[in-house]
Amino acid sequence: MAGKATSTPTTYSPSPTSHKTKVPIFSDDRVRPDGRGFNQCRPAFFRTGAVNAASGSAYAEFGNTKVIVSVFGPRESKKAMKYSDIGRLNCNVSFSTFANLVHREGSDHKEYTTILHKALEGAIMLETFPKTTVDVFALVLESGGSAKLPIICFSISISDNFVMHVVGDLSVVISCASLALADAGIMMYDLVASVSLSCLNKNLVIDPILGEENCEDGGLMITCLPSRYEVTQLTVTGEWSTPMLNEGMQLCLDACAELAKIMRSCLVDAAPGSEE
């Protein structure tokens, strides 16, 4: 760019940075806005067989987050697809128009779809259904916001949908999807459990809700196969020191193991003959 080279390059800062005091999100010591402790997950509820038409389906409720996932197939891959000796996994994540506080037209959630796909494909035995496709469709009925929070979003301009929002919803979607796959009888190495965590002023807060995520310094989402103790998907944003990250990962893995127990008991309850 011509004429740009000034003799002393100054740092770009047109307005003096005002140091505002942040409103602390935690009023009392180690109690979160919804009354949980820092290392406490939201109560999880799962139920399989929510959709009759699907080969398998599951409904999950984590606090205010409500998600429904249906699995169709395995069915014949589309004619246009090339021959494949392993099965294909097709995922889709969508949000209902009333999922957020602000009404939004069903926007594209490609990034969620890719993460869901990557999180699940490592767990499914794709070689057990060659030439066919399994469809996993997830719908977020309600996103994890809570109206009681100090930070309430009134309006969002259209242009800021680039923000990677509500990672917490995604971990619910992933866990719920693996339960739906199990309900459909798709062969898997293990259930997939996913937990997210936020780092707020050097505090690690597990299973964050919308208001907490909005002011986090760092976010972490782990998807793992709890019985095999393997991580299939890992996303970290924000600034982390290594000891902090280690601690965060360990917290998430422990929470995943707990979550898997709940998921497994849901499957056992749904199994025919369990009532006896």
Place this chain on the structure above:
Amino acid sequence: MVGLSSGEKQFIQGGIAQDLRCDGRKRLTYRPIYVETGVIPQANGSARIRMGATDVIASVKAELGKPSSLQPDKGKVFIHIDCSPTAEPAFEGRGGEELSAELSVALQCCLLGGKSGAGAAIDLSSLVVVEGKNCWDLYIDGLVVSSDGNLLDALGAAIKAALSNTGIPRVQVTADASSDEQPEVDISDEEFLQFDTSAVPVIVTLTKVGRHYIVDATSEEESQMSSAVSISVNRQGHICGITKRGGAGLDPSIILDMISVAKHVSEQLLNKLDSEIAAAEAEVEDDES
């Protein structure tokens, strides 16, 4: 997609196991990096990075916009990556789209930091002109010109170089507007200010082949990977973002090991990249004078 015979596959895997790769590198050695800055005159800043046959261009454009009502004291940064079918026929149509989306999301995750702005490559509050009224929108666009593996690291480096090359016009607020109106601003076409790019992290992708992992994989080596972890590390040695590619599971202890290796490698990469960027910038200034 790379078509390899089983003999070639074995050769690649065996070489990596013995710490001697096909092009003579060790597992944790990068290919030579070539940096050129100021390659696109229409942009506010641009850079081209070449690592072996991988060739990418990043450009930064700044436009005056309106801050979002949720974050009135912050500017906006958009990252978009384009994979041109000229680089590889597989990039045509949906194949390219998927890869573009994956790379864009990974870069956003590695460079934009947390919601509060911690660990971000660019301090978003420095982009504000008048709080709640005017801010700079930075459009960071990457283009894959030629692809031979390790696109994410190359794009991250190109964005870092492009940001060091970026000049934002100085803005003077001429009339202080009352509460509702947009303030009048005067954009200087002579005075340009530069970013503080010391906080921009580098991305190190560790590709796991067999039981070992390598940096800067070529596309042949990438075709043999089971999974890859991309870790962005800044000057302070803090982790600014991690994404994982490939469906295969990894043991948590391996991930922690990868993180410590990435921190070690990133130091060398940062030094190398900074000196290359400085050399490229000096060359641009020589041409101008």
